[in-house]
Amino acid sequence: MAVGVHKEATNSQPGLARTGLSDLSIRNLFIIPTIAFLACMNIFPLIWSLFLSFHEWRANLPDEKAVYVGIQHYRDILNDPAFWQTFSLTAQYVLYAVVGELVVGFGVALLLNREMKAKGVITTLLLLPMMMSPAVVGLFWKLLWNPGWGIVNPIFGLANDYAWLSDANRALWAVVITDIWMWAPFVMLLSLAGLSAIPKHLYEAAEIDRASWWFTFRNITLPLVTPLLLIAIIFRTMENFKQFDMIFTMTGGGPGTSTEVHSIRLYRMAFQSWDTGKSSAFAYILLIMVIGISMIYIKYLNKIKER
Amino acid sequence: MASITFENLTKKYDDLTAVNDLNLSVNDGEFYVMLGPTGAGKTTSLRCLSGLDKDYQGSVYIGNSNVTDWSPAHRDVAMVFQQYSLYPHLTVRENLEFPLKSKIRMVPQDEIERRVNYAAATLKIVDLLDRKTDKLSGGEMQRVSIGRAIVRKPKVFLMDEPLSSLDAKLREALRIELKRLQKELGATLIYVTHDQVEAMSMADRVGIIKEGQLIQSDTPHKVYNEPKNTFVAGFVGSPKINFFDGIVENGRLTIKGSPHQFQLESEILEKIRGITGELIIGVRPEDIFLTHEAQEGACEAKVYVIEHMGMENLISFHIDPYHFKAATDSAFEVNANDKIYFRFAQEKLHFFDKNSEENLV
Amino acid sequence: MANINVKDMIKRFGQTEVITKLNLEIKDQEFVVLLGPSGCGKTTTLRAIAGLEDIQGGEITIDGKAVHDLPVKQRDIAFVFQLFALYPHLSAFNNIAFPLKAAGMPKSDIEKRVFAVAEFLQIKSLLKSMPSALSGGDLQRVSMARALVRDPKALLMDEPMGTLDAKLREELRTELKHLHIETNSTTVYVTHDQVEAMSMGDKIAVMNDGILQQMGNPKEVYDNPSNIFVAQFIGSPVMNVVDCNYATDGDVTHLVLGENNSDKFTLSKNLTQKLKAKNGDSKNLAVGIRAEAVDLKLEPTKGYVKVEVEVIEPLGPFDIVDVKVGDGLVRSSTRSQYVEKSCKHVWIHLNEEKIHFFDTQSGQSLNINAEA
């Protein structure tokens, strides 16, 4: 049966296939430099700032010697009532903003999660705030909140001397609302992804099971979208915990300290007072807090995922 | 054309052993089917043979050449997959010509035409030659895929579930064609499937694979009638073989846990060479005889379900603690919960060891 | 329990009509299988009965009451989905309890009923498991339990075994049929697998291209298919259908299969008469015969025609022998290993009692034997 067309395959040509890069050279060429780069760009500053947090040193006087002070900075910060005040303010801000973003974002996602005309356009438009720079949003809303020429007061029928950003009691709400405006779309996007990932046949099954809309929402929609909502919460909590540019451009932390969240305080300490050592300690305390919060969330997330 | 030998082939993916010490020889010009459940390692063996999977232990021979270290291109095997993998932007003719146009083959144009025409005629796709492949039906696409394998005149054809995405009727038709084609080309063909009907109907020999190991390699007839163990017996045949625990004592077979007893015929006793005690007994549905009336040597049972299959009726009945399924003539009518009497075709009983589940005969 | 009637139902998706004037009569306690190739409209029909699809014409009644304008909830039917559609975040127990909870049933009653149905389906040990931990068969049982737990008027099932492997399907179909015998719930079952349809259905409704081809019990559709489509869709191996014509030569009438063929099968007088009555000029005629109705002998026999053996397919309990008749193949099922590999020629005969004739133009059966 052999027809003799296999001239190309003979015993003398084994193993010609292995051309291209071997795993080893890929490692040497790409992975090692990447790790080295990461080490330089991320790990070194991390260690350096840890070192600084145990020293008294000012970056505006770089030639002065760094004096070792042990955990003095940490002790000072944690014993300072002002720190805890800022902490509670930050916590309030995070709580209000995240809850608000969740309610608004998830609500809008529910409205959008159906067949409708121009859904794509509407979704894109709704996502615009998220794509802007926080600093720009801050400046932009600073104008909107202005009682003289902003649009907020006329819309809600408030007097033209109803100040928001200059009022210690309202400034936080103004900032929170702005943040919700900016980031609710993010929650919406994740919620939409979560909602559209719920198989349609589950809703059909629920319909067959004669479940009401509310019953279906509570027992199907909510539990199934929870993992993504949790991811949204993690992101927003961590982001809001670090929130800086938007608030800074809107209020600079004022009036007084009524919107002075951790990051603004840290900024002032590090780049206005140049108290580099202490601000490194402050940054480390924040880092530990952020890690702590995210660990709690991730643990919870894993628990949900296990089901 | 060439024979194929796997020698101690082992393939691991991380901590999963896909193929475990496989030894197997396929003769020149043989239609060999590897049959087994999903994940048994059939496809992996095929991929090792083609050279698509590397880093395996053991050796692979095609003809007399040890091709273990060869690249896929040099092994000169043709593969047909479940997914047709045709080039959608090319016509059928261009798809068929494609493997011949490669630089290393250097096939002259008139030879290309001759081979394409031959393949098209064999597969009855001559009138499709100038169509774009995305306009074809599933069956037509699979024919073109096979055609693309044929034109190369490879030493060996490898087919990985090529029919499984087609509907039943088409599958039956292509099954016959494929077998005819293989005989016509005299090609060595290794065919992988999880469908025992395909395996039985096409194969010269069937290799039954389980968890990366070859369990039995035999003609379809032998595999069906002399299964090596309960796995093979259970895997081959539809409706499935009935298993029950039986006790052989004093020339009698007792269905364990029930009062039912059968006197075993002397030839059978001879066949099992005096083995006694508890065994696993297998009996195929067509080897159970049912009657409405009580008969010598038959036991009573209650009908569970009747299935009218047209050609035959399948009757499930229950004798505590087992369900049996018997195939009867389509004229045999009963209703659920009716009383019936059954006996076994004793020469067709299969006896397996209780522990090793190996066939004792 | 209930009668379900579908009258002149029309369903369109946009401009495409997918169901054309469909009529189905499903009697109380009956197990009806909607059978057809994918895309034939069987699932759409089922979903329309459930209320998951709206219809563009006709009527659907349950116990005489028109329901096609009612929402799903008010139709009181249960539905088992192809992918089971179990709630992935709920345990088996909570999945089964879901319809009862949705109805606001007290907790103790829920438990009682869930346990009862679980007992019945022998899945009590699975109740605490999450769906992701269950095997295909168990998933199917749990979804059955969910469907049965609230005592619906009817049970609709959409290819509930489509994703399971062959062996498990074989087992489950016996169970399902037994379940039906026990519960006697009106059941409509959709599948593309004729084996399932034959084995389970009290009645089979064969559909193709949105049109009902034939409805009858398994024996009827197997023995008297109303057209070529049904004839070839039901039964395995597929029924041989070969173009033919007949010619009378004196007293004897010969049947010639295919073109360019000298092989002639002699027809009995009785059959010839019937055939002539139905089809005078012997045009557009095809003969249909099942593999088991093609008798095969190894030696020349009177009334048998000598043919060439093409392929032998051993299937275990029996072999299928493909023989060459004219240009085509005819398949005959024989005892295992009756025809040996070395065998080049055999002699075949068509069993007249099981022969079918079809009009190739309309595809309809001439019903030669049905009237006999």
Added chain:
Amino acid sequence: MNLLKKLTLGILALTISSALYAQKLTIFWAEWDPANQLQELAEMYTEETGVDVVVETTPWPDFQTKTFTEFAAKGSSFDMVVGDSQWVGAGVKGGHYVKLNDFFKEHKVAETMTAGTVAAYAEYPQGSKNYYAIPTEGDADGWAYRKDWFEDPKEMANFQKKYGYKLDVPETWAQLKDIAEFFHRPDEGRYGVTVYTGKGYDALTMGIENVIFAFGGSLGDYATYKVEGLVNSKETIAAVEYYKELYQFTPPDWGDTFFAEANQVFTQGKVAMSMNYFAFFPALTNKKVNPHVAGTGYFSNPKGPAGRFAALGGQGMSINSYISDSQKKLSYDFLAWFVKEENQRKWAEVGGFTCNKAVLESEAFLNATPFNAAFKETMFMVKDFWAIPEFADLLEPIQRNMHQYIVADQGTAKEGLDNVAREWKEILKKAGYTN
């Protein structure tokens, strides 16, 4: 390795050739009009000498941060910086500024510039006769006001009736408050006054300082570093309380403002009097910016119980100590040119606020703009914030506490200033000035 060598050589060659080729000076400053004016002046220098001078700018709130970040990196992206008066200490102590004693001697800078500006912009520590900057832009707080409103007979009559004295440029802080109250009519979209309230940098503190000094209050003793009892003295408290009273006559939402916002509402014609640095007044003489040019007048700070003072702004020009000697030489040449009286005159002509005594007192200067007279007057009564290296540390608590009291309306002035005193004491102690 070969490649690396080539690269290094290449970079080196490039650096050298660019240094040889372009004689170029970079001066770093904040983004505002005076920087543009300095650029204009520098172009005259380029014309004369062929040396390119570029004034690089950055927004005010970033200015300090950027400058010191560059210093911390010992960078040489600018040759000279027109640094704020309060930075001198930090600049000197960090070793960032080149000492200019010889230059001062040679060019008699201390003699030709006003004493207040030399002390505040150039000398560190004060009284040490060590100089590090050339007074460049003299600046201090003054006032722009709506002369047309003040001179409206109807307003004058009403004012006379209500307050019992004639409506005119305020002579005292008390009068200024009366006038602010008089013109504060939110219903008409008119407001009494604008003062600095910004939370960023030193805005609010600069505003309050004007009053504190006039009320006899103090920010502490710059010589002994004593703050307790001074920064929270009765007088300081009274000054802060007074400032808060003024705040109620500001436009709505005026809680975070500085010079830009002040000019904005003034040019919109919404406010009667506007506190601002003189450096921002030139814009108000531009008809395109300020439609009310004709009705705009200027005055210097009124007096308080303890006299007349003004918070000092303004900057001196220093040489970056991290640049090459050749660049330093170029810088010296420029500074020598800059301090010449004729060039100081040119500086004033392009709009710069010169610190040169002779120019300041010349008739031509006084009449050049409507506010130069007020400026001259002011420049002889200026006082500044702390200029020690830790000035920024000191700014933060006073900014925060004062904003908390004045804008956020929390606590009392005394509580706020007590906090400042306490926090300052700690900072000064930590920095080693006190025990």
